[in-house]
Amino acid sequence: MAEVSEVVAAVDVGGTRIKAALVTASYETLAEVTRATPKDITADIGAVVHATVTDLLAAAAQGDRPVRVVGCGVVVPGLVDEARGVGMFSVNLGWRDLPIRYPVASLLGVPTVVGHDVRAGLLAEIRLGAAHGARHALFLPVGTGIAAALLLDGAVVSADGRAGELGHLLIDPAGPPCACGAVGCLEVIASAAAIEREYAARTGLAAGAEQVAVRAAGGDPDAIAVWARAVAALAQAIAATVTITGVDLVLIGGGLAESGAALLDPLREEVGSRLTFQRPPRLERAALGVRAGCLGAACLAWDAR
Ligand SMILES: [Zn+2]
Known part of the structure; x- marks a missing residue:
């Protein structure tokens, strides 16, 4: 036995x-x-x-x-x-x-x-994954929704359970309504669900976010536009977080990270273009996935x- x-x-x-x-x-x-x-x-x-x-x-x-x-x-x-x-x-x-x-x-x-x-x-990424050994990090899973977690000076920040609502950072005051009651939040522009919705609205075609990335790489102008808008919105949110907190590691997780280099390469470039004096973060895919x-x-x- x-x-x-x-x-x-x-x-x-x-x-x-x-x-x-x-x-x-x-x-x-x-x-x-x-x-x-x-x-x-x-x-x-x-x-x-x-x-x-x-x-x-x-x-x-x-x-x-x-x-x-x-x-x-x-x-x-x-x-x-x-x-x-x-x-x-x-x-x-x-x-x-x-x-x-x-x-x-x-x-x-x-x-x-x-x-x-x-x-x-984030705790799991620190203990078992891509944030091992990090002192500061932003963990940003992008899936149906978007939320974030911060590691600062070796501690995961909670602020009474309210820290990290990056999905509801205002990106576009003329953007679509968000379930939170505001408009133009990061989540309604750059989540996997938002990318699908936006692509369907432009083309009438159903495609998952990963498919939109593939079509963008293949030159589909609607896919390129939707993908670029999502990447720019994520970069804006990441640059803001880097500026406020000084994190030097950004880990992208969730379903959208499955797109790999199609997401991370343009995102690195867009984040870099928004920073001047700030310490540029290392931007990687999270290790533990879903x-x-x-x-x-x-x-x-x-x-x-
Ligand atoms: Zn919102």
Whole structure:
């Protein structure tokens, strides 16, 4: 009989998908599941997380290593009160002041921590990925939405759960409306969803953001225009962050980073052109991809032990 492995259940609740894993103290993933985020998740987030962990245990039972869940980390987008375990506000999931830690912990019966998806993702990039050894960094995952996390002087900045809302930086006062109530935010110009929407509006064609990048490289003028606008908006936000904080490392993550050099090369150039006296940051692709949030949830759960 194999020895029982202690694991934490790490759950990343996103706007469209929930990604979850059972993770050992040495950050080995023993089981993984992805499911669609239920529309009514706000009604009973405890039950949703519990069902996800049940699926994880079923997946783990297929393997040859018996597991025991000793803690749980749940990360969510938006404004997060980490101390109280409450989701204060999420534009994409539509909640305000949603208790998360209490309902999850009472159903699972293990110590549970709640964190912010991107700050937790940065923690994972520091511990296991591309921010290893960094003292200052901006972690900028660009996917359905855009949020950011900052590492300054070796500490991940939280500001009562309110730091890093770079997706809602004003880029274009004449830009499209944003779900946050403002107009022309970075998120409605440069997120993967915004790129798709803008390309469809110009051409009537459905194409994912990655496809738009490919078409831009192939000379499609609409794709070139949409891509260039998104890159310029991201560069503006990055240059502003570098100016305010002095970060010397920028890690791009999320779905848009999948485009690799098609995104990073023009972005480096555009950021460079906006800086004068500032220290130019190293601009790289994050290492952990879409798993960053989930691994970050595991970091939080193990740190709480
Ligand atoms: Zn906004």
